[in-house]
Amino acid sequence: MNSKLTMVLRIILGLALVVFGANKFFGFIPNMEMPAAAGNLMSAMMESGYMLKLVGVTEIIVGLLLLIKKWVPFALIVLAPISLNMIFFHIFLAPAGMAPAVIVAIINILLIYDNWGKLKILF
Numbered sequence: 001m002n003s004k005l006t007m008v009l010r011i012i013l014g015l016a017l018v019v020f021g022a023n024k025f026f027g028f029i030p031n032m033e034m035p036a037a038a039g040n041l042m043s044a045m046m047e048s049g050y051m052l053k054l055v056g057v058t059e060i061i062v063g064l065l066l067l068i069k070k071w072v073p074f075a076l077i078v079l080a081p082i083s084l085n086m087i088f089f090h091i092f093l094a095p096a097g098m099a100p101a102v103i104v105a106i107i108n109i110l111l112i113y114d115n116w117g118k119l120k121i122l123f
Contacts, residue, residue: 006114010066013107016100017063017079024056038093058082073118076111083108 023029034042045051058078065075086101112119 006111009107009111010069010072013079013104013111014063014066016104017059017066019063021056021059021063024052024059032097034094034097038089041089041093055082072111073115076108076115077119077122079108080112 020029042052045055059082062075062079062082065071083101083105087098087105090098090101
């Protein structure tokens with residue numbers, strides 16, 4: 001893949017992860033209205049005291065790794081289950097907000113493909 005395109009996708013994904021991860025701590029992006037089941041899941045994650053924070057910290061760390069171009073293959077593998085969960089959350093609980101989740105997943109897949117030479121030993 002074109003190295004400039006890869007760089008742009010990596011930076012966009014990194015920025016998005018840092019912003020949305022930080023939002024889990026500071027709440028600067030207004031919450032969208034969610035169906036009852038999605039709201040119940042989010043409430044349970046908040047009430048657990050750690051789950052939403054763990055996801056937020058993971059998103060921030062992965063985003064920063066992508067932005068500084070450090071351990072990118074590792075960051076992409078850590079992000080894979082998060083992006084898959086984002087897709088499933090929106091398929092099963094909140095279909096209206098699926099576009100950002102799909103974009104994150106597609107960029108993650110493209111960057112994994114671009115880094116496949118470093119990752120194929122894992123599979």
